[in-house]
Amino acid sequence: GDTVVARTHLGRPTRVVVAGHLDTVPVADNLPTRLQDGELWGRGTVDMKGGVAVALALAVQVEAPTCDVTWVFYDHEEVASDLNGLGRLVRLHPDWLACDFAVLGEPTSGGLEGGCKGTLRAEVRLHGVAAHSARAWAGVNAVHAAGEVLRRLEDYAARDVEVDGLVYRECLEAVLISGGTASNIIPDACVVTVNYRFAPDRSEAEALAFVQDFFDGYDVVVTDSAPGALPGLDRPAAQAFVAAVGGQVNPKFGWTDVARFTGLGIPAVNYGPGDPVLAHKQEEHVPLDQIRHCEATLRTWLGAR
Amino acid sequence: GDTVVARTHLGRPTRVVVAGHLDTVPVADNLPTRLQDGELWGRGTVDMKGGVAVALALAVQVEAPTCDVTWVFYDHEEVASDLNGLGRLVRLHPDWLACDFAVLGEPTSGGLEGGCKGTLRAEVRLHGVAAHSARAWAGVNAVHAAGEVLRRLEDYAARDVEVDGLVYRECLEAVLISGGTASNIIPDACVVTVNYRFAPDRSEAEALAFVQDFFDGYDVVVTDSAPGALPGLDRPAAQAFVAAVGGQVNPKFGWTDVARFTGLGIPAVNYGPGDPVLAHKQEEHVPLDQIRHCEATLRTWLGAR
Numbered sequence: 001g002d003t004v005v006a007r008t009h010l011g012r013p014t015r016v017v018v019a020g021h022l023d024t025v026p027v028a029d030n031l032p033t034r035l036q037d038g039e040l041w042g043r044g045t046v047d048m049k050g051g052v053a054v055a056l057a058l059a060v061q062v063e064a065p066t067c068d069v070t071w072v073f074y075d076h077e078e079v080a081s082d083l084n085g086l087g088r089l090v091r092l093h094p095d096w097l098a099c100d101f102a103v104l105g106e107p108t109s110g111g112l113e114g115g116c117k118g119t120l121r122a123e124v125r126l127h128g129v130a131a132h133s134a135r136a137w138a139g140v141n142a143v144h145a146a147g148e149v150l151r152r153l154e155d156y157a158a159r160d161v162e163v164d165g166l167v168y169r170e171c172l173e174a175v176l177i178s179g180g181t182a183s184n185i186i187p188d189a190c191v192v193t194v195n196y197r198f199a200p201d202r203s204e205a206e207a208l209a210f211v212q213d214f215f216d217g218y219d220v221v222v223t224d225s226a227p228g229a230l231p232g233l234d235r236p237a238a239q240a241f242v243a244a245v246g247g248q249v250n251p252k253f254g255w256t257d258v259a260r261f262t263g264l265g266i267p268a269v270n271y272g273p274g275d276p277v278l279a280h281k282q283e284e285h286v287p288l289d290q291i292r293h294c295e296a297t298l299r300t301w302l303g304a305r
Numbered sequence: 306g307d308t309v310v311a312r313t314h315l316g317r318p319t320r321v322v323v324a325g326h327l328d329t330v331p332v333a334d335n336l337p338t339r340l341q342d343g344e345l346w347g348r349g350t351v352d353m354k355g356g357v358a359v360a361l362a363l364a365v366q367v368e369a370p371t372c373d374v375t376w377v378f379y380d381h382e383e384v385a386s387d388l389n390g391l392g393r394l395v396r397l398h399p400d401w402l403a404c405d406f407a408v409l410g411e412p413t414s415g416g417l418e419g420g421c422k423g424t425l426r427a428e429v430r431l432h433g434v435a436a437h438s439a440r441a442w443a444g445v446n447a448v449h450a451a452g453e454v455l456r457r458l459e460d461y462a463a464r465d466v467e468v469d470g471l472v473y474r475e476c477l478e479a480v481l482i483s484g485g486t487a488s489n490i491i492p493d494a495c496v497v498t499v500n501y502r503f504a505p506d507r508s509e510a511e512a513l514a515f516v517q518d519f520f521d522g523y524d525v526v527v528t529d530s531a532p533g534a535l536p537g538l539d540r541p542a543a544q545a546f547v548a549a550v551g552g553q554v555n556p557k558f559g560w561t562d563v564a565r566f567t568g569l570g571i572p573a574v575n576y577g578p579g580d581p582v583l584a585h586k587q588e589e590h591v592p593l594d595q596i597r598h599c600e601a602t603l604r605t606w607l608g609a610r
């Protein structure tokens with residue numbers, strides 16, 4: 001693939017991974033990248049060339065870090081999960097990722113975001129009987145049947161789960177709905193696609209069991225699932241990082257590749273320049289100050305003075 | 306256009322219109338038309354070449370009817386309403402349609418179906434605020450908001466309206482639903498398309514007022530509307546037809562062009578061979594017996610012996 005892995009071999013007592021993905025989503029009329037009033041504008045500046053730039057600069061400049069470092073720059077993060085370069089490393093060369101702690105340079109506006117929630121998508125499929133809409137009594141309306149599904153979702157009470165002092169608020173929401181074939185036909189099918197974002201204290205299997213129980217009595221088909229990531233902030237290497245970065249640690253709500261490290265038993269956090277809300281947008285941009293701040297913080301953490 | 310109108314001028318005390326449309330929906334692997342075990346199979350046999358064949362045969366054979374007859378064979382019934390050949394006659398030559406009673410040869414399985422219900426389509430548009438599905442609390446879910454719309458539809462109590470002894474049961478149903486843009490986004494829009502089939506005692510304006518009141522508080526946009534048709538079975542010409550045809554008179558639930566006659570103040574019924582449920586289907590077919598039965602009945606009605 002197009003993944004680069006480079007390691008120091010200094011015999012330090014701990015090893016950390018600093019990782020970032022090289023690919024971006026397609027440009028959206030935001031090339032060429034330009035520097036304007038102290039901000040870098042253009043595709044990928046936030047997600048995540050800013051974080052990659054910090055890591056590359058440090059890889060070149062920090063010649064004697066206080067821990068051994070494995071630098072990972074990987075491909076295909078922005079496409080299907082099974083193509084993901086970090087996932088390929090986990091499958092084919094997990095030993096290359098062996099370490100005490102991992103930092104993923106995904107944008108966090110220069111704040112520290114620990115772990116991540118898991119995600120599960122399922123289709124709740126309603127079934128009816130088609131009929132002409134002038135003789136509705138001859139049919140069974142599958143779209144009307146979706147009303148009860150939406151009612152349950154409205155009544156959903158979110159769990160707030162505290163892990164390592166971080167509170168992960170869960171979400172269970174309809175993200176798509178589709179039903180009916182023509183404007184004079186009683187719909188015989190309707191599909192409500194739901195997305196469950198679950199706290200990392202729950203496994204994928206437990207998340208699935210919850211969703212199946214929540215929609216008890218319905219035809220539920222899981223279409224996508226990925227585990228969350230426990231932050232592991234109680235580990236010494238993680239505590240050293242938190243101390244170096246300082247400030248507030250927040251939970252990461254969206255799913256990120258930190259979960260792949262967690263799957264290997266490695267605590268991992270998200271830390272990088274750029275507002276994640278701007279990722280994938282036409283107006284994607286990052287302040288240079290944030291890039292410099294992250295670079296300085298990570299240099300201090302690596303003990304380079 | 307491709308509409309043919311032919312009239313007798315025999316000085317009879319009453320004049321009737323016998324009408325049928327010439328076009329069919331596209332073939333669906335059901336050509337060539339074939340005769341098989343006393344049934345005529347193929348596109349258009351039901352909707353409505355069967356009824357047209359009856360009318361054509363009578364136009365040729367019945368030389369001295371007891372009422373004057375206007376034969377109308379029109380185009381573009383199966384496409385957009387504004388192209389409809391009968392509608393064009395209503396707009397440009399309403400005098401050509403002047404009569405005491407009209408028979409439309411739409412398929413009714415050889416039974417008599419009086420008048421028709423009106424139809425109104427509207428979009429109930431739900432509005433929300435998009436957000437990442439991992440941070441649902443930052444958004445407002447427009448699909449969840451559709452739950453209350455579907456709840457109202459489930460609670461809808463249909464009106465049964467008796468006109469001229471025919472009971473028109475109304476329907477108000479969701480026929481289409483669509484919402485959401487991606488499986489990781491809280492939907493900011495959802496549209497529920499509803500179809501109201503209203504009894505002919507209610508005008509289009511009254512039907513609209515009912516729907517707007519039913520969905521009070523929602524953004525309701527009407528996309529389509531057509532009035533129903535009162536059967537007018539109390540008129541002498543209509544009673545003569547019912548007497549000639551005999552048997553049970555049923556209400557027509559689906560909208561048909563009889564409503565265009567009603568719009569001119571002319572009572573009109575649907576009467577023709579073929580099961581309307583088979584219209585537009587691959588297995589469209591009609592028993593020859595039903596065609597012959599309709600032909601014989603109408604010949605009797607026209608006093609041709």
